[in-house]
Amino acid sequence: MKSVIWSRYKRELAAAVAYLALLVAVGAVAPSFYSAANLRDLLVNNAPVLIVATGMTMVIIVREIDISVGSQFAVCSVVAGLLAKAGAPIPLLIPALIAVGAAMGALNGWLIGRLRIPSIIATLAMYVAWRDALRWATQGAWVQGLPDDFQWFGLGQSRGQWLIVAAAIALLVFFAWALRNLRAGRALYAVGSQREAARLLGLNPSALVFGVFTLMGALVGLAALLNAVRFATVPSNAGTGLELKAIASVVVGGTAISGGRGTLIGTLIGTALLGTTGTALTFAGINPFWEKAMQGAIILVALISEVALGRLTHEPR
């Protein structure tokens, strides 16, 4: 019984061990890593990534992928800036951005769930389309001259920072609960693991896929807003490389890229591990040029171990 639970979560465990090792190592080399300011920066910087990775976890569990999240993120960031500049009440930005993101996600969901276009193609098309549409619309200009209460929602830096981190954690906890406790959560795992078997059980795979992508978009909208309020201007190239960061965090956290398996706790660990690497290298006095190489190595190790573990777990007794 105990061994069953251990073996179910061994991937999350492996990521956690790697993360602890990183924390111990950097602590030994550079204790200043553990200064309050640095830890707070890490949390605030990674909170938007965590929100996107939360949605991405569910997309990957249902055996799809979304590489358009970075472009959606950029569109949402600019929309947030323009709305604020046009005088929209700041609290209203939250539902507005969730709706804008959800609309873009729903378009993905329609292409993938209803028309059955492979998600890698559909979201690749949207990745290019949104990014270039934005470039054309803004001519590359940043949104400047934002109202004062845009930054940190007018709450001031300290409270604003905690709000962002708390929102990311609350969303993660809520969806972790939902994946386990709601019918839709079960359905997600079932469809991701064996789509046809799930259909035979009366589940509706297309509706579920549509829903997951819509949710993904809504989370991207929220993440973009929470990210945008950290600065006094909104760049038109926000979210570059976000899709890779999110997917990598999910995979490193033990979610199977082949669907049907994964947890949000794992995603939390994966996001933390990849999000900390760069800063840890800087503190350890290593050239930060190594950050990407290091992250690549972590992803490779995670994928190779998935293959190895996959062999073990698929072997029938």
Add this chain to the structure above:
Amino acid sequence: MKPLLQVRAIDKSYAGVQALRDAHLELFAGEVHALVGENGAGKSTLIKIITGAVEPDGGEIWLNGQRVAEISPRRAKELGIAAIYQQPALFPELSVAENIALGLESGGLLARVNWRARRQQAAALLARVGARILPDREAGALTMAEQQLVEIARAIGARSRILIMDEPTAALSEEETRHLFRVIGELRDAGVAVIYISHRLEELSAIADRVTVLRDGRTIGTYRMEELDRQQLIRLMVGRELSAVFPWRARKLGEPVLELCDFGSSTAGIENINLTVHAGEIVGLAGLVGAGRTELARAIFGLVPADRGELRLRGVPVRIGDPTQAIACGIAYLPEDRQRHGVIPEMAISANITLASLDALASPWGMDFRRERAIAAHYVQRLGIKTPSIYAPVQTLSGGNQQKVALGRWLATEPQVIILDEPTQGVDVGTKAEIHRLMIELAAQGAAILMISSEMPELLGMSDRIAVMREGTIVAQLAREEATQERVLALALGQ
């Protein structure tokens, strides 16, 4: 004359189920040799062993008086063995010429393709089988018959000495069949040995020189075609002792639960189905592979649209558009392909069992995990699922135990109609007996059970009544007392 191919004492079992035991086959150059047997008699397995697709557990294969040590698909091709299956295995996106060339060209992956020679060769081969097909056409756009001819052309081009044809006429019209027979006749005259598998017994006397009968994985014998009439052939195919003991006992039948009146589905190719299953009754659905049994089950369950006739549940006409509605109506369907359609492999046993009845777990706080544990533990115990924990992923279980999990999930929905599609296929003997016992128990509690089975003893031993399907419709229904192996098979074959 020395035989071209000798298959000696072949044994093969899949996960504890014996598919072939001590099977023999002797094939001469220049003969058409028919291979017959019921569903599951071992024909496909024997063919797969000859073509190197599966490895036998024991036995020997001799070609031209020499023992062939190890046979792989590649080796079989080198030895001149080619097989043509019921579903043509062409690459639909490639042209006819490319399809033919793929089987012929030698050299490494870097060898240059000679397109002109390719096209000429393809055209010549197609002409030889009398097919008027342009080599540049896309293979996917051809009719079934044309695709079959392309496969034959490819086999001839590869200078095959042994040509295996599995139900080649199933999709052909009469005219196309005649043409195919002419081609086969020419091949025979040219010294090719043809292994011909077909359920159409009338064809065999027209085309085959000799026939080998398989039954339960054993070779019963090889006969000259003119020695046997159809009745004798059927007797050889089924003539086993019904020795297995089934837990069947007489039960009192209740009201009609499932009634099909002129029921049919044009997409699934079934029509005019009239069938009633009563409470407490087990109705066996017999028929050859492709007769429409699984299609009927899928139409009842709403997986394919039923557009003809009526389906009544306890006298009330219902329309079932999708599985959700079917489940809501109290219908359960245990599909044939357990691996792909039955269980969710990555999920825990407990979650698999409750997946079709999640409503029962609803509580204000989300899912009631204590109740889930209780339900799962109940069915694990009732079905005797052997596992260290109800939280183990289903993929770690044996095939028989996976089937029990799939069954347990449907029992948890407390269905009134249970459709079982080959419920004991590929499970071990012990599990099989347990599933049979459970079926009787469920029927005794009032469930209406429709069982599809290709295993004659199981059909005869478990059913209160047997409905025989052929070519998409029910051709006869036999009461338990009137059903014999010969009658069922003769009806399924249309004799």
